[in-house]
Amino acid sequence: MASPRLKREQSFDFEEASAQEAVGSASASYSPPGGGGVFGISPPESSPRDGRKRRKDRPSLVKHTFTPHFDGHLWRKYGQKNIKDSAFPRLYYRCSYREDRQCLASKLVQQENDDDPPLYRVTYTYEHTCNTTPVPTPDVVAEQPPPGAAGDAYLLRFGSSAGGGGGGAHQQQTERERQQQNTARRRPFMMLSFDSSSSHQLHEQPHAFPPDGQLPATAAASSPSSFTAAEALAAPPPAPLLTTTMNDGGDLFSTWTRSGIE
DNA sequence: AAGATTTGACCATT
């Protein structure tokens, strides 16, 4: 129509952000058909209409992080939608090389809390086939491998991507966000260097862990390198709930919930 | 000017 653009006031749904969003959903976690990469992703096969594919057939990996934009890959935002069950909108990103390398990797970023260090739930879909060199991600995330590969094991990665080729790929999105949001409340990134030299990162959590929950976080302190599910398998907690808090020093905060997909 | 982002609308799935 003649209306170039109707800037509609985006009235956010102030639903009081009740913490009752998908609590203990009986939805299955998702069962990947075959083995693949980290996601156990299967080839896209055929995409008649492009995009609109069955959400059920898409492998997804849910992660929690404070820096959803710093995962070592370049993403291009292609959409935003407000979810009914969430007080914050959901951001849709796709690999910047999607057209260049047909990288179907995509991710959904959704803010869960409005805490000082807001926690974002990132849902990765498909794996990167762009063959790009991921940059080190100074962030702490909790990965949940698809069931079937190793059962209900989780994978905690602290500052993953040890490669660090230094491709010099600056995150344009980050700059963009800073200008647009300009929250001025965000403190500089937390450089979490899990090195054996310093042992004051993962411990002294003010919050009490589950009685029987042997949080790998403690073990992580001992294992500066990447923490593998194998370690966690040593003592699988009865409750699939991981809650890692960070002390006032502002360092770490991991939250993993089994109800990733709803 | 090009690329990236934003917003609205359409469509697919549930």
Added chain:
DNA sequence: AATGGTCAAATCTT
């Protein structure tokens, strides 16, 4: 029917 996800055009920034 409702929600979520994606596409497309327009807009903005670099």
